[in-house]
Amino acid sequence: MYIHSKKALGVLLILIISSPAVFAGDEIDALKQQVSGQEEELSFIETEISHLRSRLRLLTEREKELTEKLDELDRQINARQARLSRLRSDIDSVSRRIFESEEAIRKKERQKTGHGEDIQCLARAYYYRSNRNARRSWVSLIFGEENRDDFVLAYMTREPVSEYVRTEAEIRRTIEETEQLRLKNIQLAGLKRELIEIQDEFIEKRRAQLDIVKEIRQQQANRQQEISRMEEEKQKLKELIESLRYKAESLEALRQLAQDFTQGRGMLPWPVRGEVVSRFGRQRHPTLDTHIYNRGIEIEVPGSAEVMAVAGGEVVFAQEFRGRGNMVVIDHGNNYYTIYGGLDSIRKQVGSMTEPLDTIGSVSDCLYFELGRESEPDDPLRWLK
DSSP, rough: OOOOOOOGHHHHHHHHHGGGGGOOHHHHHHHHHHHHHHHHHHHHHHHHHHHHHHHHHHHHHHHOOOHHHHHHHHHHHHHHHHHHHHHHHHHHHHHHHHHHHHHHHHHHHHHHHHHHHHHHHHHHHHHHHHHHHHOOOOOHHHSHHHHHHHHHHHHHHHHHHHHHHHHHHHHHHHHHHHHHHHHHHHHHHHHHHHHHHHHHHHHHHHHHHHHHHHHHHHHHHOOOOOOOHHHHHHHHHHHHHHHHHHHHHHHHHHHHHHHHHGGGTTTTSSSSOSSEEEOOOEOOTTTTTTTTSSSSSEEEEOOOOEOOSOEEEEEEEEEETTTTEEEEEEEETTEEEEEEEEEEEEEEOTTTEEEEOOOEEESSSSEEEEEEEEEEEOOOTBBOO
């Protein structure tokens, strides 16, 4: 399992000669400048996000204010609609009463005409008898039989006249009431027109307010979309800054490591980002109820990830190994080695040189990582930063 090349002692020297730029201070300085520049960009983005959020708050307050005004307009419009409905009902009621009054007037006019005709008939009869009696003596007029008929005729004339007079009085009264109803109807119609004009003004005002609210909501959506976009950009920038920092720190550590691997204790980069689920040394087995000895650690990764070499060296093993799946072993010189097991794929061949942070394969579940010297493993967590 622990295969070493005879050329291992010269690996470090070869690495330094063949890849001086990897550990050059200029590259580290350039990375630090990139970090500084990206931090300034991040600060600018955070300021812009803050300004956008402030504008969004103002828009939200404005929307709330306009929405309250819209609610008040709706209440006023509803109240006027209810009043208009009552007015229409009143106008309909008055119109019906006017129609009924006019019908009553026409009926009473007919009755009056009938009474008038009766009066005219009786008046002609009375006139005829009066002319005839005028040629008689006054004694016969007083004591005669014809005088009695005259009294009867006069009596009969009194009732039609009385009805005629009463009907005419009722007609006048009904006409006055009808005129009052017409006047009231005119007033109600005028009030209705005024209410409709006011209602139209409120509806137009509401439409204008609603257009403003729609515009504000569109602005809110645009601001929110812009904030989301900038938040994504901010997150990507943070990840980039973290990556640049990590690379700069790793190169700084690896520059010292190139001179002496032992200087890398506590400074090596992680081969993959993830969670340590199995630690180095004597551990209790979760299912066998016994203790086992782990020569390395196991790092669980979320999804799929690339596996990087923690330091420069020579690949001395790169193939499937029983119990560890696809495995890569790198000799870092001075008899130091690292092992990467459980790989999905291998991207290095035996004899190829690796630089720090070189991708040597990929993993999608759990990476086995071991570090040691002369086949004696050491706790990787003591070496990883």
